[in-house]
Amino acid sequence: MKGSIRLFKIFGISINIHITFFLLLLLVIPGGIKWVFLVVGVFFFVTIHELCHSLMAKRFGITVREITLLPIGGVSSMTKMPEKPSQEFLISIAGPLSNIVIIVIFFYPLRYLLGPSALLQYPLSTETWPLTIAYLYWLNLMLAFFNLIPAFPMDGGRVLRAILAARLGYQKATRIAVGFGHAFALLFAYFGIIRLNIILIIIAVFIYTAASGEETQVDVKETLKKFRVRDILPRDFVSLGSSTTLAKVLELVFHSHQEDFPIVDGKSLAGFVTRQDIMQGIHQYGMEKQVGEVMRKVFPKVKDTDSLVKVQAIMHEKGMRALPVMRDDEVIGIVTIEDIGRVYALASQRG
Numbered sequence: 001m002k003g004s005i006r007l008f009k010i011f012g013i014s015i016n017i018h019i020t021f022f023l024l025l026l027l028v029i030p031g032g033i034k035w036v037f038l039v040v041g042v043f044f045f046v047t048i049h050e051l052c053h054s055l056m057a058k059r060f061g062i063t064v065r066e067i068t069l070l071p072i073g074g075v076s077s078m079t080k081m082p083e084k085p086s087q088e089f090l091i092s093i094a095g096p097l098s099n100i101v102i103i104v105i106f107f108y109p110l111r112y113l114l115g116p117s118a119l120l121q122y123p124l125s126t127e128t129w130p131l132t133i134a135y136l137y138w139l140n141l142m143l144a145f146f147n148l149i150p151a152f153p154m155d156g157g158r159v160l161r162a163i164l165a166a167r168l169g170y171q172k173a174t175r176i177a178v179g180f181g182h183a184f185a186l187l188f189a190y191f192g193i194i195r196l197n198i199i200l201i202i203i204a205v206f207i208y209t210a211a212s213g214e215e216t217q218v219d220v221k222e223t224l225k226k227f228r229v230r231d232i233l234p235r236d237f238v239s240l241g242s243s244t245t246l247a248k249v250l251e252l253v254f255h256s257h258q259e260d261f262p263i264v265d266g267k268s269l270a271g272f273v274t275r276q277d278i279m280q281g282i283h284q285y286g287m288e289k290q291v292g293e294v295m296r297k298v299f300p301k302v303k304d305t306d307s308l309v310k311v312q313a314i315m316h317e318k319g320m321r322a323l324p325v326m327r328d329d330e331v332i333g334i335v336t337i338e339d340i341g342r343v344y345a346l347a348s349q350r351g
Contacts, residue, residue, distance in 0.1 A: 004068050013054055014066040015047060024071040034126040041136040043069050045099060045143055050074040052098040053155075056091045057082070063317060079317035085170075089162035092155045099144035103137070110137055152181035153210035174218040181211030223347045224308040229325055229335050232343050233304060237333045239264045242271065242292025246282050249291055253278070260322035262331045263295045269331045271295030272324055301326050304333075308340050 004016035021043070028035040046069060054064040054076050063079040082088045110133070111119050118130040124138060125131045148156040157177040164173035185208035192200030238252055239262045253259055253275065263271035273295040281294035300314050302323050311323065315337055322336040 004066075010051070011055060011058070013051070013064050016066050016068045018068055018070045020071050021069055032126075034129070034132045037132060038126065038136055038139070042139055042143065043074075045102065045140045046074040048098055048102070049095040049143065049147070050076045052094040053091055054078070056094040060087045060091070062091075080313050085162040085165040088158055088165075092158035092162065095155050096144040096147045099140050099147075103141050103144075106137065110134070149184060150177070150180055151184040151207070151211070152177050152214050153207065154181075157181055157211070171218055171222045174215060178211045178215040181207055181214075185211065220312075220344050221309050223344050224312060224340065226347070227308045227343055228304070229302060229306050229308065229311060230304040232308070232339050233325055233333045233335060234339070235333075237262075239331065240273070240291055241265060242290065242295065244291045245287065246278060246285070246289050246291060246294070247287035249273070249278055250282065250287070258334075260334055260336065261291075262324045262334060263291060264331060267330065269301070269324060269326070271297050272299045274320065274322060299324075302335065303327065308343060311335060312337070312340055 003019045005019065007015045007017055009015065024039060025036060028039050047067065050067045054067060057064055057076070057078055060082055062082065065077045065079070068075045068077070082091060107119075114130040114134055118128075119134045119137070121131060121134065124135040126135060147154050148159070150156040150160040152158070152161075152174075157180060160180065161170075161173045161177040164176055168176070185204045187204075188200050188207065189204035191197065192204055238256050238258050240249065240252075242263050242265055249261065252261070259275040259278075261273050262269055263273060271292065273291055277294050277296065278291075281289055281291075285294070300318050300320070300323055302311050302314065302325055304325050304327050315321065315323065321338075322334050324331050325333045325335055
């Protein structure tokens with residue numbers, strides 16, 4: 001995520017902190033060191049929460065690149081969401097369960113160290129350090145309950161969708177969970193306005209937009225399942241030899257409006273070059289460099305029989321906007337993210 005700083009890497013996952021997090025620290029610093037301790041402690045629990053989501057996702061073969069800590073919580077960057085409702089249920093519930101497990105494990109040790117009066121005092125307070133530690137302890141439980149609200153984008157919304165999807169189907173289950181998300185967002189906004197609480201208003205906006213975004217993603221996914229690469233594959237495409245100069249490639253970009261090219265030597269696909277590769281090559285080596293020296297030699301390929309939703313997932317996971325299309329070991333074209341976008345736009349208008 002842009003504007004993030006890497007803190008460390010664990011289990012192959014980069015733990016990042018967004019620069020806006022420091023604005024939150026600036027807001028609590030006037031309250032003293034105990035409030036800074038609370039904020040840092042809460043985000044420690046948020047990190048554990050997101051790590052549990054991510055480790056469960058990795059167990060199902062889903063790549064997790066990073067976890068970013070934001071003022072409103074943490075975001076795990078997963079390359080895809082699971083197809084099976086049971087997998088989504090386990091991934092979603094893993095986060096809140098981690099917070100509940102922490103509560104169970106540390107209850108008696110903290111009760112012994114802090115004393116029953118400090119650990120069980122209500123309302124929560126930062127008057128003393130024992131009370132502050134107790135405050136942080138119970139905030140961890142609040143974090144679990146908040147995330148279990150049955151509405152997108154909270155974990156509870158995904159748990160609800162996973163349960164409903166087994167009976168109603170993925171798309172209908174998503175719409176119900178999104179509806180709950182919108183309802184809770186409006187509720188948070190109402191209380192935020194009447195109480196002049198800017199944090200509640202920000203949370204409301206986040207919930208509403210994230211829920212709407214989830215619904216759009218699912219609609220796109222369900223629409224693209226109906227189409228295969230061969231349904232949208234352009235008839236004309238340009239392939240290059242590895243000895244073609246970058247100057248010639250740039251000329252082709254301008255005249256053919258094709259920005260990504262398969263590199264074919266003889267009848268074999270030797271490589272693939274994207275617009276980004278071309279521009280970097282020109283900047284680094286100059287116009288006379290041959291494309292074979294800047295092309296990608298390891299890259300994903302798709303078949304003309306593959307579904308567009310599969311192709312879109314591969315593009316997202318590999319960070320590519322175009323892929324070569326194969327049939328019987330022969331390249332027959334390229335498919336781009338723009339091609340997929342046009343299909344969804346047209347299909348939506350017809351629907």
